[in-house]
Amino acid sequence: xxxxxxxxxxxxxxxxxxxxxxxxxxxxxxxxxxxxxxxxxxxxxxxxxxxxxxxxxxxxxxxxxxxxxxxxxxxxxxxxxxxxxxxxxxxxxxxxxxxxxxxxxxxxxxxxxxxxxxxxxxxxxxxxxxxxxxxxxxxxxxxx
Amino acid sequence: xxxxxxxxxxxxxxxxxxxxxxxxxxxxxxxxxxxxxxxxxxxxxxxxxxxxxxxxxxxxxxxxxxxxxxxxxxxxxxxxxxxxxxxxxxxxxxxxxxxxxxxxxxxxxxxxxxxxxxxxxxxxxxxxxxxxxxxxxxxxxxxxxxxxxxxxxxxxxxxxxxxxxxxxxxxxxxxxxxxxxxxxxxxxxxxxxxxxxxxxxxxxxxxxxxxxxxxxxxxxxxxxxxxxxxxxxxxxxxxxxxxxxxxxxxxxxxxxxxxxxxxxxxxxxxxxxxxxxxxxxxxxxxxxxxxxxxxxxxxxxxxxxxxxxxxxxxxxxxxxxxxxxxxxxxxxxxxxxxxxxxxxxxxxxxxxxxxxxxxxxxxxxxxxxxxxxxxxxxxxxxxxxxxxxxxxxxxxxxxxxxxxxxxxxxxxxxxxxxxxxxxxxxxxxxxxxxxxxxxxxxxxxxxxxxxxxxxxxxxxxxxxxxxxxxxxxxxxxxxxxxxxxxxxxxxxxxxxxxxxxxxxxxxxxxxxxxxxxxxxx
Numbered sequence: 191x192x193x194x195x196x197x198x199x200x201x202x203x204x205x206x207x208x209x210x211x212x213x214x215x216x217x218x219x220x221x222x223x224x225x226x227x228x229x230x231x232x233x234x235x236x237x238x239x240x241x242x243x244x245x246x247x248x249x250x251x252x253x254x255x256x257x258x259x260x261x262x263x264x265x266x267x268x269x270x271x272x273x274x275x276x277x278x279x280x281x282x283x284x285x286x287x288x289x290x291x292x293x294x295x296x297x298x299x300x301x302x303x304x305x306x307x308x309x310x311x312x313x314x315x316x317x318x319x320x321x322x323x324x325x326x327x328x329x330x331x332x333x334x
Numbered sequence: 335x336x337x338x339x340x341x342x343x344x345x346x347x348x349x350x351x352x353x354x355x356x357x358x359x360x361x362x363x364x365x366x367x368x369x370x371x372x373x374x375x376x377x378x379x380x381x382x383x384x385x386x387x388x389x390x391x392x393x394x395x396x397x398x399x400x401x402x403x404x405x406x407x408x409x410x411x412x413x414x415x416x417x418x419x420x421x422x423x424x425x426x427x428x429x430x431x432x433x434x435x436x437x438x439x440x441x442x443x444x445x446x447x448x449x450x451x452x453x454x455x456x457x458x459x460x461x462x463x464x465x466x467x468x469x470x471x472x473x474x475x476x477x478x479x480x481x482x483x484x485x486x487x488x489x490x491x492x493x494x495x496x497x498x499x500x501x502x503x504x505x506x507x508x509x510x511x512x513x514x515x516x517x518x519x520x521x522x523x524x525x526x527x528x529x530x531x532x533x534x535x536x537x538x539x540x541x542x543x544x545x546x547x548x549x550x551x552x553x554x555x556x557x558x559x560x561x562x563x564x565x566x567x568x569x570x571x572x573x574x575x576x577x578x579x580x581x582x583x584x585x586x587x588x589x590x591x592x593x594x595x596x597x598x599x600x601x602x603x604x605x606x607x608x609x610x611x612x613x614x615x616x617x618x619x620x621x622x623x624x625x626x627x628x629x630x631x632x633x634x635x636x637x638x639x640x641x642x643x644x645x646x647x648x649x650x651x652x653x654x655x656x657x658x659x660x661x662x663x664x665x666x667x668x669x670x671x672x673x674x675x676x677x678x679x680x681x682x683x684x685x686x687x688x689x690x691x692x693x694x695x696x697x698x699x700x701x702x703x704x705x706x707x708x709x710x711x712x713x714x715x716x717x718x719x720x721x722x723x724x725x726x727x728x729x730x731x732x733x734x735x736x737x738x739x740x741x742x743x744x745x746x747x748x749x750x751x752x753x754x755x756x757x758x759x760x761x762x763x764x765x766x767x768x769x770x771x772x773x774x775x776x777x778x779x780x781x782x783x784x785x786x787x788x789x790x791x792x793x794x795x796x797x798x799x800x801x802x803x804x805x806x807x808x809x810x811x812x813x814x815x816x817x818x819x820x821x822x823x824x825x826x827x828x829x830x831x832x833x834x835x836x837x838x839x840x841x842x843x844x845x846x847x848x849x850x851x852x853x854x855x
Contacts (some may be wrong), residue, residue, distance in 0.1 A: 197344055205372075209514060216521060216525065222517065223792070224789075225521060229521065229525070232525070232528060233528055236528055236531060236532055236535065239535055240535050243535065243538070243539050268492065270538075271535075271538065274485050276487075277489055278488075278531060280525075281488075281496075283491045284496055285492070285496065285520065285524050287370070288496055288499055288500065288520065289517065289521075292499070292503060292513060292516055292520065293517070295503070295513050296513045296517060299506065299510040299513060300510065300513075300514075307516055309392050312511055312514065315511065319716075322653075322716075323655060323656070323714070323716035323717070323718050323719065326692045328608070329788070
């Protein structure tokens with residue numbers, strides 16, 4: 191049943207598509223901000239994955255009534271993955287903030303946030319340093 | 335209702351509050367509380383003493399914990415009194431306590447060095463925040479090691495990682511390339527941590543629990559299915575990025591070279607080691623080594639890459655002209671030895687990994703601290719700048735020689751002990767050719783260490799105007815580490831004792847919830 195194979199696992203397919211989109215952006219884009227965007231999409235896909243596995247078929251939102259009279263027949267979804275993801279979201283926000291802060295500093299120091307231009311600037315620095323100090327790697331600068 | 339019952343239990347715990355019962359969490363909490371306190375108090379004068387006190391306190395606590403569990407017992411601490419598997423459990427056994435002691439010990443020794451080094455390398459207005467970040471990093475590393483909850487590992491991992499990125503970026507004051515190094519590490523580190531958390535998600539999906547002991551039991555009961563295998567793959571790759579396992583190592587050399595010297599010394603000795611510990615914990619405690627997929631992965635993927643790292647990284651190190659970069663590549667090679675120990679899949683191999691983790695930690699801390707002193711003296715750690723320092727700075731250079739010998743694995747130094755155990759582990763498996771390769775790659779270490787010695791002792795020194803003389807605050811920590819290299823090479827009671835008990839514990843597999851958790855359910 192191919193349709194079941196796809197629609198039965200819809201959340202996983204979406205997770206995989208989003209995850210790959212994010213990873214692709216991180217790897218393929220040369221702009222540092224775009225890389226952070228990719229990283230965010232990648233992380234969001236994981237949030238989605240966690241939240242979707244917390245769902246119990248036919249379950250309702252895991253919120254107890256105010257009077258705490260809990261009907262044992264009501265099926266609740268599993269709230270634990272959601273709580274975990276709250277933590278992961280906070281981590282994600284912190285990572286994004288730090289990444290963007292680093293980009294601001296990089297822009298201040300190097301004057302660009304394009305990876306190619308940065309690599310070239312860095313090679314220039316290493317070339318200068320190596321000329322000054324002698325380069326035992328036989329002129330290979332890629333490590334820098 | 336379970337919730338109400340647990341609240342009563344919590345109150346009972348609080349009424350009989352005893353400091354000694356709370357040691358597992360205190361080792362993590364002390365630096366965690368000190369970190370914001372430093373910022374809130376605001377005074378630059380207070381920052382360092384507070385950081386040092388916090389680090390020393392958690393070092394003492396770790397030592398006390400190790401003494402409690404070195405006989406093979408397990409301490410189970412329930413955070414907030416919530417019983418595992420629902421609550422977060424801190425589970426201290428010999429493996430944990432051993433790594434806790436390494437991390438907090440290194441941090442405590444590096445801090446005095448950091449005070450003098452940071453004063454030279456980082457502008458004064460950042461000092462308070464530096465120590466705060468340093469403590470947060472320490473908190474994260476200790477937390478990763480102490481916790482027995484898989485998701486908690488991720489949270490602490492990110493605490494340590496985020497502060498690590500900041501610490502590395504602080505090197506920008508000297509070399510602006512520190513910024514891009516930190517950015518690269520941020521991208522790779524986040525991908526690694528996210529892979530790890532995907533793995534945890536799969537595990538939760540397959541078992542419905544996050545407690546490591548509980549996970550181990552449920553995976554062992556149910557056997558492996560595809561979800562568990564996927565979890566294993568994601569966790570190994572994610573941690574591999576953090577370990578800087580050979581093909582995933584690209585972030586490491588740049589991060590180590592451009593970070594401030596004190597940060598490099600601290601991170602090189604602790605951060606990758608903690609990641610190795612997590613790998614061990616998951617490969618042996620959570621998953622069972624009996625699973626074919628795991629044996630395949632560890633033997634046929636870990637060992638070839640470990641061997642590659644041992645040779646390729648040592649080879650690259652031999653061609654470097656910058657001491658700090660040379661040491662960074664040598665670190666990659668040494669991580670290869672640790673991965674090899676895991677891949678051997680026997681108790682001796684895991685013992686070797688744990689001992690090497692400790693011995694290499696102290697060795698590299700000494701070497702990077704010495705490199706930092708050279709940088710302050712000569713402006714850089716390039717070979718043509720540090721030429722002939724053996725005569726001008728005899729003490730620092732002698733420490734480099736001692737630690738260098740330990741790096742090679744000369745008998746009588748710490749490095750020898752761990753390589754010896756590793757060779758034994760290989761021979762136990764009947765893989766004599768691996769034993770030969772271990773010795774052969776050590777010869778490469780002879781080459782790069784000899785190059786350093788040659789530069790330091792057999793070349794003329796370029797005299798400079800007003801040379802920097804390292805204060806005792808810097809040389810004493812360096813010598814503590816250098817002497818530790820000799821001490822742990824001659825007296826192996828603590829390291830080998832703790833590591834073999836730890837390896838035994840890891841191989842015994844899951845100790846189960848019942849043994850540790852008294853008031854479980």
